[in-house]
Amino acid sequence: MKIFQAKNDLYKYLKELKQxxxxxxxxPTMGALHAGHLALxxxxxxxxxxxxxxxxxxxxxxxxxxxxxxxxxxxxxDLDTLKKLDTNLIVYYPDASDxxxxxxxxxxxxxxxxEFEMEGKHRPGHFDGVGTIVKKLFEIVQPDxxxxxxKDFQQLQIIRKLVAKEKMxxxxxxxxxFRETDGLAMSSRNKRLTEEYxxxxxxxxxxxxxxxxxxxxxxxxxxxxxxxxTFAKHPLLKLEYFEIADEKYLKPAQEKISGNKYRGFIxxxxxxxxxxxxxxx
Ligand code: PAF
Numbered sequence: 001m002k003i004f005q006a007k008n009d010l011y012k013y014l015k016e017l018k019q020x021x022x023x024x025x026x027x028p029t030m031g032a033l034h035a036g037h038l039a040l041x042x043x044x045x046x047x048x049x050x051x052x053x054x055x056x057x058x059x060x061x062x063x064x065x066x067x068x069x070x071x072x073x074x075x076x077x078d079l080d081t082l083k084k085l086d087t088n089l090i091v092y093y094p095d096a097s098d099x100x101x102x103x104x105x106x107x108x109x110x111x112x113x114x115e116f117e118m119e120g121k122h123r124p125g126h127f128d129g130v131g132t133i134v135k136k137l138f139e140i141v142q143p144d145x146x147x148x149x150x151k152d153f154q155q156l157q158i159i160r161k162l163v164a165k166e167k168m169x170x171x172x173x174x175x176x177x178f179r180e181t182d183g184l185a186m187s188s189r190n191k192r193l194t195e196e197y198x199x200x201x202x203x204x205x206x207x208x209x210x211x212x213x214x215x216x217x218x219x220x221x222x223x224x225x226x227x228x229x230t231f232a233k234h235p236l237l238k239l240e241y242f243e244i245a246d247e248k249y250l251k252p253a254q255e256k257i258s259g260n261k262y263r264g265f266i267x268x269x270x271x272x273x274x275x276x277x278x279x280x281x
Contacts, residue, residue: 001087001090002091003090003091003092003093004090004091004092005092005095006095006098007098007099007140010092010141011140014050014052014141014142017049017050022049022050023047023048023049023144023145024051024052024145025045025047025048025050025051025052025146025147026052026054026141026143026147027040027044027051027053027054027146028053028054028056029053029054029055030055030058030071030188031055031056031072031073031074031078032078032191033074033077033078034178034188035178035186036151036175037149038081038085039149039178040147040148040149040175041053041085041147043173044145044173045085045086045089050088050090051088051089051090052089052091052141053089053091053092054092054093054137054141055091055093056094057071057073058129058130058132058133059096059104060106060125060128060129061106061126061127061129061130062126063124063125063126066272067274070192070272071188072191074191092140092141099136099137099140105132106125106129106131107128107131108128109127109128109132111158111161111162111165113249114127114154114158114161114249114250115127117243117245117251117252118245118250119267122240122267127158130155130158130159138168143170144170144171145170145171145173146159146170146173147175148172148173149174149175149176149177149178150174150176151177151178151187151276151278153263153265153278154250154265156172156174157247157248177277177278180202182202183202183205183206184201184202184275185204185276187275189274189275190273193270197236197270197271200234200236200270201237201268201275203237204237204266204268207227207230207231207266208279209279210226211223211226211227211279212264212281214226215281220244220253220254220255221254223244223264224242224243227266231268237268237270238268238269239268240269241265241266241267243266244262244263244265245262245263246260247260247261247262247263247280248260261280261281262281263278263279263280263281264278264279266278
């Protein structure tokens with residue numbers, strides 16, 4: 001397994017492989033790898049000749065310094081996990097100052113309004129940070145395909161928009177949400193849950209499943225009210241938002257328009273751990 005820290009070294013190494021006709025798959029991560037990440041890496045290994053995994057907790061996408069400080073960092077373990085998966089993987093573990101050219105600042109993006117909905121409202125500047133780092137990573141790795149989980153569905157749509165706007169020739173491959181056996185969406189943040197909150201957290205997906213059932217007969221307003229009332233009664237979990245939006249524009253929906261695809265999007269606090277999930281209707 002090859003590990004790179006300097007962007008120029010990785011760029012040169014990959015350039016030669018590409019000149020030899022190799023197809024490059026790329027999985028950007030912030031580390032603390034779990035089975036959900038491994039599903040992305042496995043798909044990349046199937047689709048491409050070479051797979052690159054980046055591990056970088058990107059400071060510019062955190063609007064909350066405490067969240068950044070507490071984000072789990074398990075680099076040694078991550079390397080062991082990746083080695084077991086495939087020893088031919090390339091790991092990019094950027095040095096912050098190198099990848100940011102000494103200026104750790106987010107660029108400002110126009111994602112045609114996708115950036116102002118849901119996560120954009122609740123985490124100001126978040127998608128500028130994500131756009132900045134993913135654009136940099138794409139410019140260095142120049143992959144044929146890049147893999148993103150549907151758990152961060154808004155991020156996935158924003159990355160598609162980024163690639164279209166920047167005219168990058170990269171196929172974005174979405175991977176369905178990976179869940180624990182009790183339904184909790186896999187997330188690096190789950191590592192921070194106390195036993196009590198970990199036991200409570202599957203309630204989020206259970207509620208989403210109920211909304212999927214309700215989708216057949218109830219209107220949007222009733223479903224949203226149900227979720228708000230359900231969480232208001234929960235002793236531990238605090239609802240930050242539940243929104244129903246169309247998949248393409250991510251605009252909050254008032255009514256069901258036939259031909260549109262909709263999803264329910266939820267964010268819940270389990271103590272100080274912010275958990276995100278969604279479900280398609
Ligand atoms: O989804 C993530 O882990 C991050 O937002 C990403 C895409 C690696 C950018 O830092």
